[in-house]
Amino acid sequence: MHEVSVAEGIRDVIEDEARRHQYRCVREIGLEVGQLANVDTRALRFALDVALRGSLANGSVVTIHEPPGHAWCMRCGDTVELRRRGVGCPACGSYQLAVTDGDQMRIIGMVVD
16 A cells, blocks of 8 residues: 555655745645556545644645546557546557556645644
8 A cells, every 4th residue: 555655755745845934734735646646545545644643734634636647549649538547548449558647646735824
């Protein structure tokens, strides 16, 4: 379950930024986790609940946006939307796809005091 280490990394980034800017607490955290990022968002949410305890973000509201992935099909040349890995091109059925978006994970915002 690599979501625990991901949650700890998110906590560390938030703590570093909060200290650097002298924030007293983090009330809300916005995350973007692409649908092709190989992250189970339910497990991540649980791991964050544990990882944020005792931190400046303890009890914060976490919002996770899950944008779909996009890939370029090497056979037909279309750019297609993908909601998970391991599926063929919806246009031609080819599995020769190069992911172009939706595999990222990032902190997109915080509400702080």
